[in-house]
Amino acid sequence: MMDIDYSELERYDHQCLDGCGLCCLCQPELDDDELAVFRKAGLEEGLTNYHVQGGQKTDEPTAIKLQGGRGACHFLKDLRCQIHDVRPRPCRQFPVQVHLLRRVQVNANLACPGIFDNTSDRGTMASSGKGGDSLLAFGKETISKIPQDEMEDIFEQAVEIVKEFDEHTLDFEVYQDPGALKDAGTDLINGMKGSDWIARTLAWSNEESIGTDLKNKTFARDVLSHVPEPDILEVANDGNIDLLDQDDLAQIPVFVDDDMKWIALRSRKNIIDVMRMEEDGSLETMHEIPMDSIKLMDWTSDGTEVFQNYARLLNDRDPFMGYVYQVCADQDFQFDLATVYIGTMATTMLDLWWRASLMGMVKGEKSIGQNLAKVGIKSFDMTSLGAPSIGLFI
Numbered sequence: 001m002m003d004i005d006y007s008e009l010e011r012y013d014h015q016c017l018d019g020c021g022l023c024c025l026c027q028p029e030l031d032d033d034e035l036a037v038f039r040k041a042g043l044e045e046g047l048t049n050y051h052v053q054g055g056q057k058t059d060e061p062t063a064i065k066l067q068g069g070r071g072a073c074h075f076l077k078d079l080r081c082q083i084h085d086v087r088p089r090p091c092r093q094f095p096v097q098v099h100l101l102r103r104v105q106v107n108a109n110l111a112c113p114g115i116f117d118n119t120s121d122r123g124t125m126a127s128s129g130k131g132g133d134s135l136l137a138f139g140k141e142t143i144s145k146i147p148q149d150e151m152e153d154i155f156e157q158a159v160e161i162v163k164e165f166d167e168h169t170l171d172f173e174v175y176q177d178p179g180a181l182k183d184a185g186t187d188l189i190n191g192m193k194g195s196d197w198i199a200r201t202l203a204w205s206n207e208e209s210i211g212t213d214l215k216n217k218t219f220a221r222d223v224l225s226h227v228p229e230p231d232i233l234e235v236a237n238d239g240n241i242d243l244l245d246q247d248d249l250a251q252i253p254v255f256v257d258d259d260m261k262w263i264a265l266r267s268r269k270n271i272i273d274v275m276r277m278e279e280d281g282s283l284e285t286m287h288e289i290p291m292d293s294i295k296l297m298d299w300t301s302d303g304t305e306v307f308q309n310y311a312r313l314l315n316d317r318d319p320f321m322g323y324v325y326q327v328c329a330d331q332d333f334q335f336d337l338a339t340v341y342i343g344t345m346a347t348t349m350l351d352l353w354w355r356a357s358l359m360g361m362v363k364g365e366k367s368i369g370q371n372l373a374k375v376g377i378k379s380f381d382m383t384s385l386g387a388p389s390i391g392l393f394i
């Protein structure tokens, strides 16, 4: 019996915004049925065997081409989909993503500017107010359209993958119960009073504790009493240079700004280029920011609230847990899962902080308040949800 968690969608409404088109920069991949439809409709010239995600090639064309090899989908013309009736599943599902690990979880991609937070919560992570239809209803409709046997089949595969992962962590004596990890994450996040939280949490995870007792009531207090990691900016710069320094420009992060322009980020020779991308993949540099001029900006109390809610979101997200599992496996199961979980939470929040600070420099801001924190999340959530994850996406 599959447990389906929709809780992330509950606070949001959604309306696709004219002039956006951001989701048409994500390369859609086709399943066998969709391929057959494309072939019958004579749309094969729009396909490629090169899959941007992971930079892989398949034996035959199974993904839609990007214009200029890195811009919008081949079938987007003047921000209109030319094949709307046969658009593939990822396009029909956006902005929700379906992830399978120990259960099915439906997530909201907060990079989409058409998501509105309908709560009165001050720490909202998307634009405030009602806009369009319930995202929860859309998520349920999305799940209802996935054939039951396909879902069960993929769920069985996910269960096998996570079982194998658990066995490895037990063999290497680094296992932690996922519920205990989330509870510890909640306690820790409740103690977030400002950006200092990241430097202290990172300092704790750098100690690589073994056999952490997550049930210890003083766990969060112990973590947050650590002397802050001093080289936090260097850690942030290094992580982001790796992410943004791509020879293949199809792999660089793109997001949509307040004016509905597509903004791409690239690093080269210690410079961050903030560029405007067009449908055909052409790029125009708007700002060149030397790496050594980047400063991590202070958070206001409103900004802290938004970041705290984003950390809560990560803590509840199964794709994030799957990402932590992937990091643990990539590190050959050498570190206690608690260390990996808390350390990955800290570096993910650090990357978001860095991204918001970069956008703050572009906008001439001095600190990160509520609005800039939301801009950071819009520019970052696609990267976060797209991170390699143990578990499967549909």
Ligand code: SF4
Residues within 6 Å of the ligand: 015, 016, 017, 020, 021, 022, 023, 024, 094, 095, 111, 112, 113, 114, 115
């Ligand atoms: S990202 Fe959201 S608002 Fe933009 S085109 Fe896609 S669904 Fe519409």
Ligand code: SF4
Residues within 6 Å of the ligand: 023, 024, 025, 026, 028, 064, 073, 074, 075, 076, 080, 081, 082, 083, 084, 087, 088, 091
């Ligand atoms: S098929 Fe249509 S909706 Fe999907 S990415 Fe291409 S243009 Fe956008």
